[in-house]
Amino acid sequence: MIVEITEVSCYKCGISFWITLQYNAELKNCHNDFYCPNGHGQHYSAKTDTEKAKEERDRYKRWYNDEKETSERLGRSNSALRGVITRNKNK
Template sequence: MSDYVNITCYRCGERFGLARDSHAHLRRSSQTFWCPNGHQQHYPLGPTEAERLQEQLDAERRRAQRAEQRIAQEQDRASHHKARAAAYKGQVTKIRKRVGAGICPCCNRSFANLARHMAGQHPDFTPDQ
């Protein structure tokens, strides 16, 4: 015994049944069939409205997932740059304290007058090095 699919004629509203196999074939092939009152009808080729909406939903989900991945990457990149900036700031602070204590940044020796030592011993030194 075969299952039946209930169909309503678009023209007269008559309800009738089609075998599930026949119904599936008609939907795939877009062949013409008739209601019991003789009204011609067919299923259009292509995806159904539900299939099109599902595809749109899937596409939007993929787009949202890519956007979330980009956000996560940018957050990782920002935290990496923030950590690097903090590390550089720490290095600068360390060097400033050493220079303030009279320690030469080039030869790591201690001098009472560091400015005179730098001018005499390291005239080519620039703070950018």
């Protein structure tokens, strides 16, 4: 069985230590705390690609809903204006 490892450096004391690639990926996804051999707690704070994609999806959903609401409001306004024009023509 081959275990792949990666080097990690402590942000506080600078010591290098090794963890498995699988554990490193889990830490990046979950943002859980982990500790260097000297006991300094740290975690990955960067957003994962999945988190970024969800935020982008949510941003597009909000944009779509805003545009849809604006379109509906303008459609109602347009209908009301057509009614006013028709009434004024018939006077």
